[in-house]
Amino acid sequence: MTVRVLLFASYADALGRPDVTMELPAGARVRDVLDRVKALVAGKRVPDKPLVAVNQRYAREDQALGPSDEVAIIPPVAGG
């Protein structure tokens, strides 16, 4: 299945772009996306367990993903 992954702020800087589309096997979970992202940005400022959102809601590492889900890797927030 195809999943769109969004990166923001310092994570987007680390990746060099604000999003990436991934082909994942059926049954893939949030942690599979994280593993791919960490490989892409190797060593560049993305922590081991960043905050993640799926379809604009905070999600856990073991949340299962479906086709056309939107996954976002969320740097430490700084609103206000």
Next chain:
Amino acid sequence: MTVRVLLFASYADALGRPDVTMELPAGARVRDVLDRVKALVAGKRVPDKPLVAVNQRYAREDQALGPSDEVAIIPPVAGG
């Protein structure tokens, strides 16, 4: 000595006027003023121990008064 006594809000209503001037013996204290005021408004909505200010500062019943002091009897406040 002469002391000016101010009354406000419901206390002024009870007295029928907002102030009264009293002749008091030297050494008079706040409680002497209160006794006189309570006699003037007999039974009319002034409690036994109302708040009192002397020269625009909250004062205790036993505070000694001097000539030309300004004494105020303060109803329950309701600012805000």
Next chain:
Amino acid sequence: MRAAMVDRPIDSAALLKEVADHRNGASVLFIGTVRELNDGEPVKGLDYSAYGAMAQKELGDIAAEAAEKFDTSDIVVEHRVGELGLGDVSVAIAVAHPHRGQAFDAARYVIEELKKRAPIWKREHYGDGRAEWVSAASKDLVGVRAK
């Protein structure tokens, strides 16, 4: 820091501007307004009166205490006296601070102390022409007087 009893409408936006400073990241404005219901009885309007000179002193003391406790001199408070209609602002407190916690706490301190200590009284006017002195502390009526 400024504290004033006023007999004209309160401009709360002006108070916010007065405390603004580039060192401050947080501003809190509290405003008290005349509301329709006081324990169920429809209020048409209010008049506030005060022991003016003493109220001015108390407000100044309270602002100075808040400045000391919460470490900012960017505090302004104004309380209005006279006739007020529904929705009119009776009191406004503006505080600015580098940090939001202290901004909130200072504004809260000023309104709580003002309500306890400032010699200010309020008479509510009702639809039927009656008017009553109201005690904010107890919400008891402390006196009754026909208008």
Next chain:
Amino acid sequence: MRAAMVDRPIDSAALLKEVADHRNGASVLFIGTVRELNDGEPVKGLDYSAYGAMAQKELGDIAAEAAEKFDTSDIVVEHRVGELGLGDVSVAIAVAHPHRGQAFDAARYVIEELKKRAPIWKREHYGDGRAEWVSAASKDLVGVRAK
């Protein structure tokens, strides 16, 4: 109740008007502004960016939670994104309530939760041309990037 991410200046007086209601006796406005110093380094300006759709949802959730917890629907919050200069308003929260305690608490709840949960990021611009992503929670710099 209303929550919005906006890319234009925030009109805090308009927010106060929006929550005003004759049943309410107390209004609290919180505004966050760009300040000069962040841990000692002079800030020339900021840009805020957000995961817009999610930030909008979180703000809406937070306002709804505050409405439920503090028993008022008179809550409005706006957060700005884009380039901001010194003193510009980045966030404003207005709450009105019959009682002041809940008005303060609801405003405080919204800003605290917003700072924890809203996916919004801030990059500070310094006098020497550098810019850095800032984490509000830790005040640590979470990334550095030449402008």
